[in-house]
Amino acid sequence: MDWLKTTDPDFERRFARIVDDRRESDEDVAHVVRDIIAKVRAEGDAALSRLTDRYDHHDLDKDGWRIDAEACKAAFDALAPDLRAALELAASRIRAYHEAQLPADRDYTDDAGVRLGARWTAVDAAGLYVPGGRAAYPSSLLMNAIPAKVAGVERLVVTTPTPRGQMNELVLAAAHLAGVDEVWRIGGAQAVAALAYGTDTIERVDVITGPGNAFVAEAKRQLFGVVGIDMVAGPSEILVISDKKSDPDWIAVDLLSQAEHDPTSQSILITDDAVFAAEVEDAVDVACAQLSTKTTARASWDDYGVIIVVEDLLEQGVALANRLAAEHVELAVDDPEAFFAKLRHAGSVFLGRHTPEAVGDYVAGPNHVLPTGRRARFSSGLSVLDFMKRTSFIALDKASIAAIGPAAVAMAEVEGLPAHAKSVQVRLK
Amino acid sequence: MDWLKTTDPDFERRFARIVDDRRESDEDVAHVVRDIIAKVRAEGDAALSRLTDRYDHHDLDKDGWRIDAEACKAAFDALAPDLRAALELAASRIRAYHEAQLPADRDYTDDAGVRLGARWTAVDAAGLYVPGGRAAYPSSLLMNAIPAKVAGVERLVVTTPTPRGQMNELVLAAAHLAGVDEVWRIGGAQAVAALAYGTDTIERVDVITGPGNAFVAEAKRQLFGVVGIDMVAGPSEILVISDKKSDPDWIAVDLLSQAEHDPTSQSILITDDAVFAAEVEDAVDVACAQLSTKTTARASWDDYGVIIVVEDLLEQGVALANRLAAEHVELAVDDPEAFFAKLRHAGSVFLGRHTPEAVGDYVAGPNHVLPTGRRARFSSGLSVLDFMKRTSFIALDKASIAAIGPAAVAMAEVEGLPAHAKSVQVRLK
Incomplete structure (x- = not known):
């Protein structure tokens, strides 16, 4: 498990390494x-x-x-x-x-x-x-x-x-x-x-x-x-942004709920309170020992778990979250709306202290197939759109082709495509 | 150029070959x-x-x-x-x-x-x-x-x-x-x-x-x-469905407007009138000879052009169009709506005799980046969605987690994920 503080002199280097680490198999398949x-x-x-x-x-x-x-x-x-x-x-x-x-x-x-x-x-x-x-x-x-x-x-x-x-x-x-x-x-x-x-x-x-x-x-x-x-998927990840008012035991099991999936899963806590962070770390150890999935969860937390202590949770915390572009983001704070308003890149967001990520895995309704490995920068969770396609259509009549056709002719000619131009011109006569 | 009639004994075999031919470079790059x-x-x-x-x-x-x-x-x-x-x-x-x-x-x-x-x-x-x-x-x-x-x-x-x-x-x-x-x-x-x-x-x-x-x-x-x-794109294609009332010269330049793009472009005419089909074929020869792009257009039409004569333009013609799933489909008929209603797979559709495909390339408004190589079966033209992503969100409170949380616990337990179950249970107390 990695402990980072934004005030550490080498914070940027270490954080960048976490962002760039794709945790993916090197196996050449x-x-x-x-x-x-x-x-x-x-x-x-x-x-x-x-x-x-x-x-x-x-x-x-x-x-x-x-x-x-x-x-x-x-x-x-x-x-x-x-x-x-x-x-x-x-x-x-x-x-x-x-x-x-x-x-x-x-x-x-x-x-x-x-x-x-x-x-x-x-x-x-x-x-x-x-x-x-x-x-x-x-x-x-x-x-x-x-x-x-x-x-x-x-x-x-x-x-x-x-x-x-x-x-x-x-x-x-x-x-x-x-x-x-x-x-x-x-x-x-x-x-x-x-x-x-x-x-x-x-x-x-x-x-x-x-x-x-x-x-x-x-x-x-x-x-x-x-x-x-659908999107190529990598190991799962959760980012929890929490202030010190959350129950450390709750946050600990939230982190473990991702860690227990796979040894390469990643659980990250961002908080603005080092004491709270230490409490969560202890709670993870206690809760992990009781899990039937402890071997996997322990390996994931030890190898890929991260605790980041920031000075300002809203501005700095969300800025880091945008760089992480995590699959799941929990906002365990009093005013999750304020955080969500600044959050640009995330697969799915869980607002407030009573919304553990696991409800989204099963019964909330939104899809649990979500972009991993920082892909929330450019891709979305699975949706009905993945099983549909869109056909555009255009209909002109004599008047409307007269209105817009000449511009098409001008562009076709300059692009060196005379049959394109001709196919419009024959209909302008 | 290939001439096919649905009444030919080997029609299905020849048509299937056209559907399966991806016209793509074999070059191992x-x-x-x-x-x-x-x-x-x-x-x-x-x-x-x-x-x-x-x-x-x-x-x-x-x-x-x-x-x-x-x-x-x-x-x-x-x-x-x-x-x-x-x-x-x-x-x-x-x-x-x-x-x-x-x-x-x-x-x-x-x-x-x-x-x-x-x-x-x-x-x-x-x-x-x-x-x-x-x-x-x-x-x-x-x-x-x-x-x-x-x-x-x-x-x-x-x-x-x-x-x-x-x-x-x-x-x-x-x-x-x-x-x-x-x-x-x-x-x-x-x-x-x-x-x-x-x-x-x-x-x-x-x-x-x-x-x-x-x-x-x-x-x-x-x-x-x-x-x-965006979608991996192959050579461009046009499918024109036309009855005998269209002007053969118009349809000929429409077919050539695709053929002039590239020697591997494909232009297909489906009609229910063999005399009209022959007139279009002649008109293609005449119009092609006058184009500055004639070398490319001729090569494309000779190698990949197809004329298909069907017995029934609406039912049979559109059924073939659905199998071809073409990038561009022109409906040069009296009642294009009836045809469009049955057409399931197409990148973009051009309704009626006054809508040449070339207006869609330049000035109509819809995107001209469209799925090729039968990919309209499962993909769409370029759109704003290609530059956006969707973040889902969920917010529960004490009452709503009490309503749906127990079902999540039951599913997590049967899937062997105890930290998932626990992260819900701690909030149910």
């Missing part, structure tokens, strides 16, 4: 992924079968390619009542938030008599990657699948590895609840390649979203352009 | 680009200087790194009055269309007492790549720069190669008109790398847009995630 994609593209199902056998020890042809809708429904029906109610509450709140996000079409005629507009439509099919093993979260399935369905995607396909045949019943239950149309038992870069290019068995999709390991992320990056993808 | 990016990242300005000397035969240190604002203003002031008026009309119409595109923030409190919302903000800085030589179009500069400025981007940087020192005065004039803040005389993958990582001389940006050759496109693809980028 690009070559392996390129090879897997080429194999799936050339050999289709045969490659999927062979790669799934090799990496997941699952025989697709013998033990099954697909998990059917009945199995998903059975998993949902088997849920304990309180858990089922929790998932239903989460799904309905996520649905409501994303429904309010649906973009409006535009269609208007301007002063020159030109009709202009834009129309939004959903993609035909979307693929959702769901990791196997410990990172297979039902909440993650809901957060990816529901926006796609709200956008109007007709065919929503899940691919998920089932190592040694093992399925995650909670994920199947969530797939039922979210209305997923197909679930395929494949994973890794080969699943992403199959979704992008299609095989005899699996029809291609238009957009691929969802979290995955370094191979999955690299496959999405390589196939960007062949299909649409 | 990835390796070269990776090397250039690594050099710029490691050596900064020194690498830029060396690479610009090698590829553009321009000595940055001797002949200048930057084109200053005065030079851009001088280029604008030197424009012929009618051309200046045309550029001003284009700029004001592009500005108006993109201003209407600005997204609305949301901030509301739902039935559970949870305050939720989303706030849009501009990125701090955007970089715009402008090609040198023949593809350096002032219209393209306006189409990229104006949405960025409308979005609220404070620092808008242009990089453009100036081979052997040559500058394109029209591009400088457009830069002045659009309010570009910096113009740098560098090009290629090295310019993209400099924009993404920054050097001592050039500060990094958050988003990079703009057209370029295969090296520029590959650099953007490789740096996707380090910065935001």
Whole structure:
């Protein structure tokens, strides 16, 4: 864990290092992924079968390619009542938030008599990657699948590895609840390649979203352009801005809630009180020791945790927060509005002392798929827009082409494109 | 040029080949680009200087790194009055269309007492790549720069190669008109790398847009995630759906207006009348011979032009159009609305016989940077959203966390994330 004070002589150097550290795997997976994609593209199902056998020890042809809708429904029906109610509450709140996000079409005629507009439509099919093993979260399935369905995607396909045949019943239950149309038992870069290019068995999709390991992320990056993808995601992070009036125990568990995700997760506290900071540090130690996830949380906090003591929480604290452009920002202060007004770069913001980041992971409604690794500088959380596209349109008549056409002719001529000019001129006669 | 009829026995096979043909360079540039990016990242300005000397035969240190604002203003002031008026009309119409595109923030409190919302903000800085030589179009500069400025981007940087020192005065004039803040005389993958990582001389940006050759496109693809980028663009295409009542000469120049861009551009006509199709084909030959761009237009039409004769223009024609997902679609029919209602996948649509695609390239207002290579299935034209990002926010109080918190605890527990559960539980007491 790093302790920084803005008054330290080497503060700027040390802070800049934190901002620039992307905490990402150095592992060169690009070559392996390129090879897997080429194999799936050339050999289709045969490659999927062979790669799934090799990496997941699952025989697709013998033990099954697909998990059917009945199995998903059975998993949902088997849920304990309180858990089922929790998932239903989460799904309905996520649905409501994303429904309010649906973009409006535009269609208007301007002063020159030109009709202009834009129309939004959903993609035909979307693929959702769901990791196997410990990172297979039902909440993650809901957060990816529901926006796609709200956008109007007709065919929503899940691919998920089932190592040694093992399925995650909670994920199947969530797939039922979210209305997923197909679930395929494949994973890794080969699943992403199959979704992008299609095989005899699996029809291609238009957009691929969802979290995955370094191979999955690299496959999405390589196939960007062949299909649409969501942002490439890195390790998770939380930034808590807190004054000394917060309960140190509350802030400690908030920091740990990010640290327990992964040893490369990052938790940062910015406060203007060194005594409070020390109290939080002690509270982290106490709370961490009680967690079943303590090994991961401890490693993350020790390696990547940061406490920054500033002189002025509002001005200086928020300026640092803008440079960090964190995925999650908690504002545990009396007047969170004043802080939020100055905050430009953040994936999602949690206002006030009663808003722990974890409510946003599950039930608040906004998406928990958010830009990491300082990408909140230029990108946004997952939304219905990731599953839609916009078609602009233009309609002219004799009068309106007479009004604006000559300018197009002038520009086409100077750009050396005579057929462009001619296509307007023939309509001006 | 390919002639297809839906009644041909091999129609489906031939049409599928057209849909799948991406018309993209096979050239393997990835390796070269990776090397250039690594050099710029490691050596900064020194690498830029060396690479610009090698590829553009321009000595940055001797002949200048930057084109200053005065030079851009001088280029604008030197424009012929009618051309200046045309550029001003284009700029004001592009500005108006993109201003209407600005997204609305949301901030509301739902039935559970949870305050939720989303706030849009501009990125701090955007970089715009402008090609040198023949593809350096002032219209393209306006189409990229104006949405960025409308979005609220404070620092808008242009990089453009100036081979052997040559500058394109029209591009400088457009830069002045659009309010570009910096113009740098560098090009290629090295310019993209400099924009993404920054050097001592050039500060990094958050988003990079703009057209370029295969090296520029590959650099953007490789740096996707380090910065935001617009869609990777391929050769341009137009699809004209026309009945026999259109003037064949008009349709011919519309097809040629795309063909004259590049030998790999694609122009497709779908009609339900074989006689009309033959008339258009003849008219293309006549019109093409008169163009100063005839070599390019002829090559494009010969190699990639397609005429498809269908039996039913509305149902069958639009179904084929949806599979082609073309960048530009002209609907040269009596009732374009009926066709547009069924058209799901297109970058931009031109309604009616008096709306040639070229007006959209220059003065109509919507963006001319549009998805190519069937990417309209999942992506949209450039817009203010490419220069903005959305921050979601959540605010709970004691009552609302009591309402939705227990569901978050249940989900966190089943996902094996005890600190998540605890961060909610401490606030429920």
